[in-house]
Amino acid sequence: MDRQSLYYTFGRCGDSAVFRPSTGSENGRKERLLPARASLKFSKNGLDGKAMSPPLEIRLLARTDLPFADSLRARAGWNQTPVDWERFLALAPEGCFLALWNGAPAGTATTMVYGPELAWIGMVLVHPDFRRRGIGGALLRRCIAHLQSRGVRCIKLDATPDGKPVYASLGFKAEWTLTRWERAAAPSKPAMRDPRVRTWQTSDAEAIEPFDAAAFGVSRRQLVETLAKQSRCGLVLETEPGRVAGYGLLRDGSRALYLGPIAAMASDVAAGLVEALLERGGEEKIFWDIPDQNAAAVAWAGQHGFTAQRSLTRMYLGENAAPGNSQKVFAIAAPEVG
Numbered sequence: 001m002d003r004q005s006l007y008y009t010f011g012r013c014g015d016s017a018v019f020r021p022s023t024g025s026e027n028g029r030k031e032r033l034l035p036a037r038a039s040l041k042f043s044k045n046g047l048d049g050k051a052m053s054p055p056l057e058i059r060l061l062a063r064t065d066l067p068f069a070d071s072l073r074a075r076a077g078w079n080q081t082p083v084d085w086e087r088f089l090a091l092a093p094e095g096c097f098l099a100l101w102n103g104a105p106a107g108t109a110t111t112m113v114y115g116p117e118l119a120w121i122g123m124v125l126v127h128p129d130f131r132r133r134g135i136g137g138a139l140l141r142r143c144i145a146h147l148q149s150r151g152v153r154c155i156k157l158d159a160t161p162d163g164k165p166v167y168a169s170l171g172f173k174a175e176w177t178l179t180r181w182e183r184a185a186a187p188s189k190p191a192m193r194d195p196r197v198r199t200w201q202t203s204d205a206e207a208i209e210p211f212d213a214a215a216f217g218v219s220r221r222q223l224v225e226t227l228a229k230q231s232r233c234g235l236v237l238e239t240e241p242g243r244v245a246g247y248g249l250l251r252d253g254s255r256a257l258y259l260g261p262i263a264a265m266a267s268d269v270a271a272g273l274v275e276a277l278l279e280r281g282g283e284e285k286i287f288w289d290i291p292d293q294n295a296a297a298v299a300w301a302g303q304h305g306f307t308a309q310r311s312l313t314r315m316y317l318g319e320n321a322a323p324g325n326s327q328k329v330f331a332i333a334a335p336e337v338g
């Protein structure tokens with residue numbers, strides 16, 4: 001299948017962009033897209049038929065784009081850090097995109113492939129000055145084309161209220177909702193340390209894989225290993241010596257510490273990990289994203305002084321053959337990776 005027909009495979013999602021072959025020097029990696037809305041604008045100006053460069057270009061995100069990307073992230077008030085952007089590029093160098101409008105950087109999107117059953121889209125951000133021109137939709141279509149060309153059968157994302165209509169118009173369906181819980185910075189309380197909890201070691205990745213995959217839907221070992229290395233604190237709980245029954249991470253964010261992912265074989269194991277991780281968080285502000293269906297984790301959030309900050313919707317496109325079990329997800333890894 002050539003690039004053009006691949007692109008139009010997604011026309012069923014209401015794609016109205018015009019594909020133009022690459023004119024760039026990146027071995028055909030650049031695409032120029034003229035969204036319907038921009039096309040109308042040119043018609044009004046009576047410029048139809050004249051050879052001119054379309055305003056929207058989507059190309060691969062490069063390291064040199066990260067200061068712009070992170071400035072968009074900061075404008076939106078999101079919690080990721082430059083380390084997160086570096087990780088998106090390191091884990092998916094061919095799957096992170098930058099939108100340019102008349103040559104000016106205007107938007108971003110990232111992807112993460114877990115396997116043929118599942119991939120993720122994240123960091124869909126369009127600069128406020130460039131919104132409602134079809135850029136977000138075009139970035140999405142580029143991500144979808146990239147993931148489907150890799151043979152991925154199901155694509156998921158965690159949608160903000162801003163993003164939901166964009167995704168719905170491309171065929172994404174709601175799966176379940178989750179809530180961002182927040183605990184303000186506060187003096188820490190002394191807590192008993194559970195002797196079954198110990199520091200994460202690289203070798204733990206193998207032991208946690210089965211129950212992490214059962215909760216999330218598919219194995220995401222590479223992501224978990226990388227996140228664990230980049231975390232402020234990674235813990236596991238052993239129900240008996242050598243038997244790891246749960247794990248959890250706490251990592252730095254630009255606005256608050258981030259609690260997650262946490263997966264465990266049983267909820268009492270997860271409760272022990274939450275206690276221990278919150279204790280390690282000391283007096284700092286903490287964010288924690290919990291599936292609303294996980295009633296136990298929602299209750300613990302309230303007991304630990306967290307308040308609900310905002311709601312997100314997990315959405316999917318394609319065959320949701322590996323849905324996982326949201327009642328076993330005690331904290332997601334992050335909205336941009338699942």
Ligand SMILES: CC(C)(COP(=O)(O)OP(=O)(O)OC[C@H]1O[C@@H](n2cnc3c(N)ncnc32)[C@H](O)[C@@H]1OP(=O)(O)O)[C@@H](O)C(=O)NCCC(=O)NCCS
Pocket residue numbers: 076123124125126127130131132133134135136137138158159160161162163164165166167169
């Ligand atoms: C969400 C966001 C990326 C959309 O970008 P955008 O470039 O304005 O989106 P588009 O212009 O491509 O819009 C795509 C579709 O969604 C619709 N849409 C976009 N924003 C909308 C809004 N606020 N309310 C209702 N519909 C909206 C458009 O009408 C369009 O539908 P159409 O093709 O039928 O005309 C942008 O608003 C943004 O960066 N928001 C802040 C960050 C965020 O929440 N990102 C989403 C993370 S999940």
